[in-house]
Amino acid sequence: MWARRAPVHIARRLISARQLGTAAAATATAAATNANAKAKAPLPVCGQPLPHTHPHLFPIDFARGTDASAGGGVAHDHITPGIPASEYEARRRALMDSLPSGSVAVLMGGRIKYMSRNIFYRFRQESNFWYLTGLQDPDCMLVLEKNSSARGYRMLLFVPPRDTHNEAWDGPICGIDGATAVFGADEAYANDPAIMLHHLQLILSSSSHIYVDLPSQPTVPRQAVRGTRFSIRDFLAPPTPTGMDLFVRKSDFDTVQRLLGDPRNTRSLVHELDRMRIKKSENELKVMRHAGAISGAAMAETMRYAADGMLESEAQAAFEFGCARRGAERQAYVPVFASGRNALMIHYVRNDAVIPKGSVLSVDAGCEFAGYASDITRTFPTAADGRFSSAQRDLYEALLATLKGCTRLATASQGYSLAQLHRRSVEMLSAELRRLGFSLRSGTLERVLYPHYIGHWLGIDLHDTSTVERSRRLEPGMVITVEPGLYVPDDDAFPAAFRGLGMRVEDDVAVGYDDNIVLSADAPKEVADIEAVCAGRI
Ligand code: GLY
Numbered sequence: 206m207w208a209r210r211a212p213v214h215i216a217r218r219l220i221s222a223r224q225l226g227t228a229a230a231a232t233a234t235a236a237a238t239n240a241n242a243k244a245k246a247p248l249p250v251c252g253q254p255l256p257h258t259h260p261h262l263f264p265i266d267f268a269r270g271t272d273a274s275a276g277g278g279v280a281h282d283h284i285t286p287g288i289p290a291s292e293y294e295a296r297r298r299a300l301m302d303s304l305p306s307g308s309v310a311v312l313m314g315g316r317i318k319y320m321s322r323n324i325f326y327r328f329r330q331e332s333n334f335w336y337l338t339g340l341q342d343p344d345c346m347l348v349l350e351k352n353s354s355a356r357g358y359r360m361l362l363f364v365p366p367r368d369t370h371n372e373a374w375d376g377p378i379c380g381i382d383g384a385t386a387v388f389g390a391d392e393a394y395a396n397d398p399a400i401m402l403h404h405l406q407l408i409l410s411s412s413s414h415i416y417v418d419l420p421s422q423p424t425v426p427r428q429a430v431r432g433t434r435f436s437i438r439d440f441l442a443p444p445t446p447t448g449m450d451l452f453v454r455k456s457d458f459d460t461v462q463r464l465l466g467d468p469r470n471t472r473s474l475v476h477e478l479d480r481m482r483i484k485k486s487e488n489e490l491k492v493m494r495h496a497g498a499i500s501g502a503a504m505a506e507t508m509r510y511a512a513d514g515m516l517e518s519e520a521q522a523a524f525e526f527g528c529a530r531r532g533a534e535r536q537a538y539v540p541v542f543a544s545g546r547n548a549l550m551i552h553y554v555r556n557d558a559v560i561p562k563g564s565v566l567s568v569d570a571g572c573e574f575a576g577y578a579s580d581i582t583r584t585f586p587t588a589a590d591g592r593f594s595s596a597q598r599d600l601y602e603a604l605l606a607t608l609k610g611c612t613r614l615a616t617a618s619q620g621y622s623l624a625q626l627h628r629r630s631v632e633m634l635s636a637e638l639r640r641l642g643f644s645l646r647s648g649t650l651e652r653v654l655y656p657h658y659i660g661h662w663l664g665i666d667l668h669d670t671s672t673v674e675r676s677r678r679l680e681p682g683m684v685i686t687v688e689p690g691l692y693v694p695d696d697d698a699f700p701a702a703f704r705g706l707g708m709r710v711e712d713d714v715a716v717g718y719d720d721n722i723v724l725s726a727d728a729p730k731e732v733a734d735i736e737a738v739c740a741g742r743i
Pocket residue numbers: 206207538569570580661667688711
């Protein structure tokens with residue numbers, strides 16, 4: 206829904222390491238190889254869900270579940286729910302095949318972010334690292350070196366090594382053994398700065414093309430929050446936010462800056478990875494369909510639950526409960542629960558008002574399931590009889606007609622781009638509003654009443670693959686949102702009946718060649734269905 210195009214972050218972060226002198230010795234003791242891992246039988250316990258420790262989270266078919274007596278089963282070959290190890294392998298292979306010979310790709314995983322001192326936010330993996338590995342632990346690094354082996358590349362993972370004390374507090378991690386045995390690394394090492402730098406220097410010195418994908422956001426230096434003494438120096442060294450605060454020594458920082466931070470020698474992987482991520486595989490579409498089904502069912506429950514006089518946040522709690530109890534691990538973004546005039550603010554997320562009598566509630570919310578986002582908006586009445594007022598219904602139907610009109614056009618065979626779809630949405634809304642008695646001056650619709658875009662790419666990230674141009678034609682496998690909105694200010698330029706109303710309706714659409722699939726179809730959107738659900742009749 207966001208009106209402004211976000212700047213494309215080509216994240217280049219600088220890392221540094223401790224003494225190189227210890228590297229060789231540490232390497233010898235801390236490494237595991239895939240050959241070793243294959244020789245031993247039981248898979249390690251990694252903490253993150255895997256079929257051998259969390260079979261209930263790995264159904265072969267999301268609709269059937271894992272209970273064999275009910276026709277379900279466990280997908281033992283999956284690394285994350287819905288995605289087999291072979292698909293992660295194919296993604297890495299496709300990436301390396303797309304790069305020239307002599308290429309190496311270095312991807313940093315995510316770091317834990319902090320709310321304050323040592324109070325952490327729940328960890329979420331960096332999207333590209335996740336896309337290529339499925340590994341959920343923080344503080345990791347992936348190095349892929351193109352070569353002439355049958356695999357086409359050598360895969361190195363640097364991960365936090367197992368630590369009895371830490372694991373007693375924080376639970377198990379994948380460790381060096383898991384990195385090879387489960388996540389397919391040819392070689393795995395501790396994420397010790399000295400070890401990492403040692404390998405980077407070796408590999409990069411023999412590579413002719415260096416591609417990097419480094420964290421997109423800085424974190425508070427962990428050393429600062431862990432140490433017994435706190436110093437402003439911890440925040441100032443390295444001198445810019447690096448996102449790689451494992452390494453805070455100035456000398457290491459300089460070394461890594463030279464290796465990975467110099468744009469004359471390195472290129473960002475963002476375009477290659479966005480080009481891959483924009484088209485979803487069959488498995489990804491199944492996961493996204495399930496994310497949409499979870500959010501859709503939670504939205505229907507929220508419609509039933511929300512009522513005049515309730516805090517907006519209580520309706521939010523109903524939605525989040527509906528997602529969590531169906532297995533979603535988090536919300537894909539900070540949700541909007543906007544009643545009354547709050548719905549005029551497109552990014553309203555305070556959700557702390559009492560829902561006024563006669564209001565509609567605009568809900569823009571979606572869960573993340575197995576690493577993929579859903580993104581749904583519905584606007585519905587909160588009165589006990591579940592009925593829209595006539596002005597509310599008229600405006601809502603204008604939006605619904607536009608949503609359906611644009612969704613019908615969102616197929617590959619019709620040749621539309623997101624940008625062209627947006628132009629059509631403006632034309633459709635303009636016609637609908639004129640029918641309702643709006644007299645629109647040129648530009649008023651896009652400047653005032655509908656100031657955001659028709660949609661965006663959707664996937665692992667809510668606003669996915671941001672370097673893919675909106676002018677690109679839709680292709681089978683792409684997933685977009687379609688989300689027309691109308692926000693009528695208190696201004697006598699507009700018909701009195703509609704002033705103060707803000708509404709949006711949003712679906713997630715998987716594009717096919719001649720047709721498409723609405724992934725969010727379980728969230729009611731026809732007026733009759735919404736009114737029946739809101740009144741508790743269905
Ligand atoms: N919920 C954010 C968006 O629709 O883009």
